[in-house]
Structures are given as structure tokens and as C-alpha cells.
Amino acid sequence: MPPSNRALMYRFDPPNNVCSSEKVKEEAISMDHISTLPHALLVEILSRLTLKEAARTSILSGTWVDLWKFVPNLDFDVPKVRQCIWENYWNSGDMEPVLFGRRRYIEWVNRVLTHYQGRKVNNFHVCFNIHNESNANGDIDRWLDFAISKRVQKLKLDFERYGDASWDASGCYIFSERCFKHMKTSEGLSDIRFLQSLCLAFVDVSDEILEHFLCNCPLLEKLAVQHSHGLVRFKVAAGLSSPLPLKHLEVAHCKNLKEIEIDAPNLTYFKLDGRFPDGINLRMENISSLTGLDLYNMIDPGPVFLPRAKFARLETLTFMFDARKAKFPRSIEELTSLKQLTVYVLGSDRNEIRGLLPVINACPSLYQLSVRMDTDEEKDSSCRIWGGSEMEEMHRESIKVVEVSGFAGSAATHTGRWFLDYALRNFVTLEKLILDSRTCTSTGRIFKAPRVQAEVAVECIQMLKSRLPSTVELVIPVS
Numbered sequence: 001m002p003p004s005n006r007a008l009m010y011r012f013d014p015p016n017n018v019c020s021s022e023k024v025k026e027e028a029i030s031m032d033h034i035s036t037l038p039h040a041l042l043v044e045i046l047s048r049l050t051l052k053e054a055a056r057t058s059i060l061s062g063t064w065v066d067l068w069k070f071v072p073n074l075d076f077d078v079p080k081v082r083q084c085i086w087e088n089y090w091n092s093g094d095m096e097p098v099l100f101g102r103r104r105y106i107e108w109v110n111r112v113l114t115h116y117q118g119r120k121v122n123n124f125h126v127c128f129n130i131h132n133e134s135n136a137n138g139d140i141d142r143w144l145d146f147a148i149s150k151r152v153q154k155l156k157l158d159f160e161r162y163g164d165a166s167w168d169a170s171g172c173y174i175f176s177e178r179c180f181k182h183m184k185t186s187e188g189l190s191d192i193r194f195l196q197s198l199c200l201a202f203v204d205v206s207d208e209i210l211e212h213f214l215c216n217c218p219l220l221e222k223l224a225v226q227h228s229h230g231l232v233r234f235k236v237a238a239g240l241s242s243p244l245p246l247k248h249l250e251v252a253h254c255k256n257l258k259e260i261e262i263d264a265p266n267l268t269y270f271k272l273d274g275r276f277p278d279g280i281n282l283r284m285e286n287i288s289s290l291t292g293l294d295l296y297n298m299i300d301p302g303p304v305f306l307p308r309a310k311f312a313r314l315e316t317l318t319f320m321f322d323a324r325k326a327k328f329p330r331s332i333e334e335l336t337s338l339k340q341l342t343v344y345v346l347g348s349d350r351n352e353i354r355g356l357l358p359v360i361n362a363c364p365s366l367y368q369l370s371v372r373m374d375t376d377e378e379k380d381s382s383c384r385i386w387g388g389s390e391m392e393e394m395h396r397e398s399i400k401v402v403e404v405s406g407f408a409g410s411a412a413t414h415t416g417r418w419f420l421d422y423a424l425r426n427f428v429t430l431e432k433l434i435l436d437s438r439t440c441t442s443t444g445r446i447f448k449a450p451r452v453q454a455e456v457a458v459e460c461i462q463m464l465k466s467r468l469p470s471t472v473e474l475v476i477p478v479s
Contacts, residue, residue: 121150158201172202197222224250373406403434409453
């Protein structure tokens with residue numbers, strides 16, 4: 001099937017070794033003295049470029065023809081191409097450019113790997129939606145074999161669905177049994193021991209496979225798993241002879257996950273994101289190095305605040321809070337090192353939401369408080385944060401920055417009347433107040449408020465300005 005005109009925009013190929021531009025020829029001559037540098041240094045220079053840019057240097061002279069084939073960073077991510085393809089699809093509904101783009105992407109990766117001559121790969125990154133493409137799983141198996149055989153240090157496989165990670169992951173690439181068996185051989189074990197970072201998105205892996213990586217990759221510092229239906233009980237346990245080097249752990253949108261057990265003394269950041277209809281058993285022990293903790297879509301963040309000396313070094317904390325379901329323990333041990341607290345409010349009641357006050361009070365060093373609200377009028381026409389005069393007063397000198405996103409519609413009306421009055425009364429050294437009418441999601445996406453709701457926010461801000469002390473800077477992000 002001949003490609004459409006739009007599909008012709010999607011170019012993945014390295015350039016032909018034919019120089020038809022006089023300007024490029026002149027530049028090549030002027031740069032010829034660079035060609036005298038050692039081969040290893042030239043490859044190091046090219047490794048600072050994108051893969052496509054490195055391939056383009058092959059037209060400069062005979063010295064440069066094959067240099068790109070030794071570049072140790074094979075990053076096959078082409079975000080502009082992906083965006084162009086899906087924007088065309090969303091606007092027109094035409095699948096032809098999508099199918100063409102998938103085939104061209106697979107051909108591009110296969111062609112580069114066929115010509116590659118380097119002995120090792122530092123970074124191998126593929127990112128494209130190639131689901132349902134004929135024999136795509138076989139191609140991915142070969143890519144994985146290639147990366148592991150080259151003793152890859154940073155491996156990222158991201159087979160996103162329709163350019164949006166929120167889509168269902170059914171039909172995603174399944175980590176093949178053949179690949180797993182190879183990794184368990186003496187040769188495979190020798191190759192994966194150089195792995196320092198492993199990121200898998202829309203790759204279906206089992207508990208056993210992840211445990212294999214954790215047990216046999218002594219240099220592994222980062223592990224991220226997203227949209228894996230095969231993950232059920234995930235265990236990160238300290239090694240018998242030496243502690244795990246793992247410092248960064250992310251687990252997101254693994255809907256069949258039932259249990260997570262973490263015992264990692266070197267872990268500094270942990271993120272758990274996803275809805276768990278049947279609940280999830282989260283156990284964290286021996287995490288004395290943890291400084292960052294993000295719990296998205298968690299119905300009940302209460303276990304984080306149990307009186308255990310686990311989080312002595314925690315500096316940043318983010319969690320979602322559903323005032324209708326979540327319950328905090330009465331006794332909350334102080335998070336003495338916490339500097340930044342971000343709370344996503346999923347529909348609120350001014351009496352129940354008061355449960356957050358003890359959390360704030362348990363953070364004596366808190367510098368920035370961010371409240372992210374849902375401004376959907378249809379869901380909750382009385383969305384508000386804390387109540388009024390009956391609120392317990394809590395004078396705090398550490399809080400310098402207060403940020404409120406979703407400051408629009410009725411959320412703005414009630415927040416302006418209650419929460420901000422409370423903040424101005426109690427956060428006595430406040431320096432900056434940020435009011436954003438846009439809604440910020442846990443995935444980082446930002447949505448503008450409807451016009452009517454945004455207009456309400458403007459009115460509330462005008463009223464607030466006259467009451468703000470001169471020492472407080474008001475910041476209103478541009479929508």
C-alpha cells in the first residue's frame with residue numbers, strides 16, 4: 001500500500017552517503033582537521049548527538065562514514081514523529097499513517113542494529129507504539145537479545161499505547177520465555193550483570209522475571225515498571241551478602257498487583273501509581289535512605305503515617321487523598337525532614353478534609369505545601385478544602401510557599417473563603433502564594449479550566465489581592 005502524503009513526513013532512515021550540497025562539502029573540508037583525532041574520541045563526540053544527528057555525519061568524509069556505527073548510545077525515541085502521527089490520527093481518524101509509521105520504525109531499528117559495529121551499548125532505548133504490528137514481538141525479542149549481548153547499562157523498552165499511558169495495556173509485548181531462559185544461562189547472566197537502569201513500559205513481565213533482574217544485576221540502581229498485567233506480588237529484598245544498590249523504584253498501572261514488599265536500605269525514591277480495586281498490601285522495611293515518596297491513586301495513605309521511625313530522612317511526599325475513604329491514624333509521628341508536601345484532593349468535604357491538618361502539623365520543617373484539586377463541577381458542586389472558624393489554629397513559621405492548582409469554579413470560591421484565610425492566619429512567614437486555575441494530574445498533564453470556572457477564579461483572586469500582606473508574593477501562572 002503506497003504511503004499517504006502525511007506518512008512521508010515520518011523519516012527514520014540514516015542519510016545516504018551521498019553529499020549533494022556544496023555547503024556541506026565546504027563545511028566538511030573546513031572540519032577535516034577534526035578527522036585526525038583518535039577514533040575513540042570521535043565516537044565520544046558523536047555519542048553526545050542524537051542517533052539521527054550522528055548518522056548524518058557520515059557524509060562529511062571517508063573517515064566519518066562508519067563512525068556512527070560505533071556510538072554506544074542507541075536512543076530510538078522520536079517524540080516529534082510520534083506526536084505528528086497521533087495528531088494526524090486524532091484529527092482525521094485515518095489509520096494509514098499510523099500503520100506506515102509502525103512499519104518504518106521497526107525497519108529503522110532493525111537496519112541500525114544490522115549495521116552496528118560497537119562492542120558494547122551504554123544506553124538502548126526504544127519508544128514507539130508498535131502493538132498489533134505483524135511479527136512485532138519477534139522483532140522486539142531480537143532487540144532485547146542484541147541489547148543484552150552488548151552488555152547494555154541502561155535499557156528502556158516503552159511500547160506506549162496510542163501515545164497515552166492511561167490507555168489499557170491489553171495486548172502489550174510479553175517478555176518471552178525464550179529470552180528469559182537465555183538470561184538464566186551462564187552467558188546471559190554474564191551479560192545482564194552490567195545493567196544499571198531498567199525501565200519497562202507496556203511490557204508484560206512476571207514476578208519471577210523482575211526478581212531475576214534484582215538478584216543478578218549487582219549494579220542495578222533504577223527500576224521502573226509500567227502497565228504490566230503479569231505483575232502480582234513484587235518483592236524487593238536485600239541481598240544476603242550485600243544490600244541491593246537499588247536507589248530509584250517506580251511501579252505504575254500494574255492493575256493485577258496485590259502485594260509489594262520493599263527491603264532496600266539504599267532506596268532514595270519510590271513511586272507507586274495505579275488504581276487497585278481489591279486493595280494492595282504495601283510493606284516497606286529498612287528504607288532509612290528514602291528521601292522521596294510518591295503514592296498516586298492510593299485510597300488510604302494512612303499507613304505512611306504510622307508511628308514508626310521509617311521516614312526519618314523523607315524530604316518530599318506526594319499522595320492522593322479521598323476524604324470520603326481515607327483515614328489517618330490519631331497519632332502521627334513527626335516527619336522531621338519533610339520539606340515539600342503535595343496532596344491531590346479527590347473530592348472533598350470541609351469537615352472530613354480536616355484530617356489533613358495533623359499531617360501538616362507533623363511536618364515541623366515543611367517549606368512548601370501544594371494542594372491539587374479536582375475542579376469538575378459535576379462531580380462535586382461543593383468542592384472545598386478546610387472549613388472556617390472551627391478549624392484548629394496552627395501557627396507555623398517554616399512554611400514559605402503555598403500552591404493551589406485547580407483554583408477555579410466552586411473550588412476557588414470555597415478555597416478563597418476558607419483555606420487561604422486559614423493559611424494567611426497561620427503560616428505567619430508565608431512568602432509566596434501560587435494560584436493556578438489549571439488542573440494538574442498525577443501523570444504531569446495539565447488541563448485548562450472551563451471558561452466560566454476560570455472567570456470565577458479571576459474574581460476570587462481580585463478579592464484576595466486587597467487582603468494579602470505586602471510581604472506575600474502572589475503568582476498566577478499563565479493558562
